[in-house]
Amino acid sequence: MVERMVPDIHIVFDCADPDRLARFWMVALPGYDFPHGPPDGFATWEEWADANEIPDQERNAGRTLVDKQGHRPDIFFLRVPEPKITKNRIHLDVKAGGAVPDAERRARIEAVGNQLVAAGGSIHRRVDDDEGFWLVMQDPEGNEFCVN
Missing domain, CATH: 3.30.720 (Signal recognition particle alu RNA binding heterodimer, srp9/1)
Incomplete structure (x- = not known):
């Protein structure tokens, strides 16, 4: 075999x-x-x-x-x-929220987002819809990723 x-x-x-x-x-x-x-x-x-x-x-x-x-x-x-010129066709998700109540999950996501802004990243947009809450961010060179 x-x-x-x-x-x-x-x-x-x-x-x-x-x-x-x-x-x-x-x-x-x-x-x-x-x-x-x-x-x-x-x-x-x-x-x-x-x-x-x-x-x-x-x-x-x-x-x-x-x-x-x-x-x-x-x-x-x-x-x-x-x-880098255009949107990523693949991206990383930084799993920060965890399986906790919604308010705590949001707080964790925002805290990690703030930490990454301090490290040189930026928040592109916040998504808050029926699928949940997450941040679409960019690293220092504009590569998109999500914190969820």
């Missing part, structure tokens, strides 16, 4: 500033962090890049975030030259 491989996924953002966007999503998705610190003997990645004569224009080409618990997919942020 041939064993069937089950594909895994990674989430990849094309962006202008991988470091800034990775740091925003670390706030949006608690538990995600950079996979490791700089190599032994270096206090920062910047110090390592200086020692290895990495040109400034190559230092922010990409960033990776991993779920420190190992349950969620890795997230990559890759620098691309072109700007």
Whole structure:
């Protein structure tokens, strides 16, 4: 019998500033962090890049975030030259509300929305209809996502 491989996924953002966007999503998705610190003997990645004569224009080409618990997919942020122009065809939902009474759920969603605004995101609109309440937001580069 041939064993069937089950594909895994990674989430990849094309962006202008991988470091800034990775740091925003670390706030949006608690538990995600950079996979490791700089190599032994270096206090920062910047110090390592200086020692290895990495040109400034190559230092922010990409960033990776991993779920420190190992349950969620890795997230990559890759620098691309072109700007985001149109609406996303796919987006992330940040599940903040939980299964609690409506007033508490709304308060949780608003609190997370406010935290993400402070981190550089913006609230595009609030949705409050028969399906429920959620926020449509944008990260610092305009990528849309929902907090629900």
